[in-house]
Amino acid sequence: MKILISEIPDEGLELTIDETLESDVIKLVSPVKGQLSIRKIMPEVVIQGEITASAELECSRCLKNYTSEISAPFIVTYHPAEELKAEGKHEIREDELETGFYSGDEFDITELLKEQILLNVSMKPLCSETCKGICPKCGTDLNVNKCSCSLDKTDSRLEVLKELLRRE
Ligand SMILES: [Zn+2]
Ligand SMILES: [Zn+2]
Incomplete structure (x- = not known):
């Protein structure tokens, strides 16, 4: 999806996004949807918006695939x-958290959308905050089953406690 910078009106451009994107890095299972507002503050172009998409991620604890809703709010300033x-001519201001560059008059929004989705994917995705993960010893999915390794551990701790209580 491309826009021409010369065609952005002075009052800005509102864009509704509903794009099916392909990415090598992440498996998107829904179109990317959202709202963008594009303003020209020449020579800069500021794109602000919020997009959402569903992605298939692998839980970092139990290694199962699950679908996660990713929400990406952003403001990016393009120079x-x-x-x-022109070295040293432009100093990036502190309030410009995210900066990009454009060349010529054409601007590809697709890359921006992909970038922003990726930026908002957790480095340690979890299928659930309470995911118990898999047993490091026997590989049992502890969300589904219990295994004797973990029971042993609990038991031995309990035994120690009982022993201490007995002595007191
Ligand atoms: Zn999990
Ligand atoms: Zn186990």
């Missing part, structure tokens, strides 16, 4: 790539 050449 003309020529500014990079």
Whole structure:
């Protein structure tokens, strides 16, 4: 999805996003949806918005695939790539948390959407906050079954406690 910077009106551009995107890095299982507002503050282009998409992730504890709703709010300021050449001319202000560059008049929004989705995927995805994971000893999925390894551990701790109580 491309926009031409020269065609962005002075009052800005509101875009409704409903795009099916392919990514090598993440498996998206729904279209990316949301709202973008694009403003031209020449020579900069500021894109603000919020997008959502469903992605299939692998739980970092139990290693099962699950579907996660990813929500990505963002503000990105794009500078003309020529500014990079004019060294030291442009200082990135502190309030510009995210910065990108554009060259020419054409601007591809698809890359922006992919980037923002990826930025909002957890580094340690969890199918549930309370996911018990798999037993490191026998590999049993502890969300579904109990295994004797973990029972042993609990039992021995309890035994120690009982022993201490007995002595007192
Ligand atoms: Zn899990
Ligand atoms: Zn086990």
